[in-house]
Amino acid sequence: MGSKEEKSIHSLDQLQVPTTLDKFIEELPERYVEGQINKEIEEQIDIEWNAFQNDLKKKEPTFRKKVVIFSLSLAAAFGLFIGSAFVSPAMAEIASKIPYLNLLFESEQKPVIDEIKEALDGKGYKWDGLGVSVQPREVSVMIVGTDKYYNQVKSEVEDLIKDILKSRNYNAYDVKVSKAPVMEEPTAEEKKESEQYHKIYKIVEEVLQKYGYNSLGQRNGISDELIEFELPKTESRIEEIKKQVRDRLKQKGFDEFSIKVYTFNPQKREREGRWMPIVSTISDGLTAKAEYKVKLVGYTNKFDYLPISIETTLSASDTDSEKIVEAIEETVQDYLHSEKVRNIIKNDQYEINIYSNKGKKLN
CATH class of the missing domain: 3.30.300 (GMP Synthetase; Chain A, domain 3)
Structure with a gap:
């Protein structure tokens, strides 16, 4: 576990590249735009460089296995690095020395889901439910509005997303544009329940803040009879905190709730x-x-x-x-x-x- 001999990496001092790798990586997109990287590389990258995804899921409880499905969040500039040959043999040499995953880890490019969102907003489209998934490999978005509006903009939105994916050499994703379902106006009772929920949540949050906690934690919930939140297992004042929550709710006119506190290992x-x-x-x-x-x-x-x-x-x-x-x-x-x-x-x-x-x- 966690053991492996490291491979030796030869010195790169003799290579004709910028003095630091950071500077080289920073300048890479500009060098590409200026034509310093062979344009024929693009065709090879289109074949070899598949899409990445960003649907970072909210973390589950500590003691459950988590399936990690992440969003598109990696650098197009590094797409030119992977699986391609550069005009300069020195560039190809330095690329071969950098672990593939490290190129991705140190990238700071805007996630593709954010770029798509900004593009949709920039064009003034009415949309909802934008998502990027790995299983299936798909970018999906719903158009909000009438059937006429949906039919009018569907192809435009699809082309816009495909162009963004193509510009990043993300060729493994399908694009799905659908019509958003008509949402019914919430009833007066539903609005009242929502308001009650937010009031209760705020009360619990205020109590926890007095004890040095900024949120209810990863495992939390509020129902008609039960309030759940999370504290570290090292917290010695759990019963005191639960009592404070009950007292505060009572002061605000809420009925008695059962309170369940989950604990987690801080380390x-x-x-x-x-x-x-x-x-x-x-x-x-x-x-x-x-x-x-x-x-x-x-x-x-x-x-x-x-x-x-x-x-x-x-x-x-x-x-x-x-x-x-x-x-x-x-x-x-x-x-x-x-x-x-x-x-x-x-x-x-x-x-x-x-x-x-x-x-x-x-x-």
């Missing part, structure tokens, strides 16, 4: 916060390249070590499965052993588990 929660962007990058990178045949990436924060599960579409009949599994593991380990990621991981133990489409462990 594991802190570890989860550090690992989330790392697992996100692994998920984005592996699902984006068709040759890895990766369907989903997940993890669990239950144990003292952190198991990462990589689900593939490989079957027993795939003659190249062993080679693909080796490529996946090497790619992930190269990334996890890079200096920047090691500083984030610290001394955490982890385990990489790669599975077939039938759930059989392959490594």
Whole structure:
């Protein structure tokens, strides 16, 4: 677990590139625009560079396995890096020295879902429900309005999204444009219930803030008879806090509620916060390249070590499965052993588990 000898990297001092890699990466998009990178590369990238996705899901409870499905959030500039040859042999050499996943991790490009949103708003389209998913690989959006308006703008919206995806070399996604269902006006009773919910939530939140907590936590809920929120297991004043919530609600005229407090391990929660962007990058990178045949990436924060599960579409009949599994593991380990990621991981133990489409462990 978490052990692998690092590969030596030869010096790049002799290469004819900018003095720092950061500067080189920063200038890469401009160099491309100015024609310093061979235009024929684009065709190859269109074949090799698959789409990435951003639908970052709200984290589930600590002791449940999480399936990590992440949104499009990676750099088009790095799309020119991966799987391509550069005008300068030195550029090709330096690209080969950088772990694939590290290129993605250090990218700061705006997520594609944000770019699409801004483009839709910029054109004045009436839309709702914009989403980017991996299973299926799809960008979807709903048009709000009459049938006439929907039919008028459907093709335009579809072309707009396809153009954005093409500009990023994201060629693996379908685009689905549909009509938003007509939403009925909430009844007076529904409006009253919504107002009550927000009042109760605010009261609980105010009590927790007095004890140093800024929210109700990841596991929270309010129903007719039950209020749920979350506190660290190291908190010694849980019963006192519950009493304060009840008293405050009573002062505001609310009926008696049952109160359930979930507890979590602060150390594991802190570890989860550090690992989330790392697992996100692994998920984005592996699902984006068709040759890895990766369907989903997940993890669990239950144990003292952190198991990462990589689900593939490989079957027993795939003659190249062993080679693909080796490529996946090497790619992930190269990334996890890079200096920047090691500083984030610290001394955490982890385990990489790669599975077939039938759930059989392959490594």
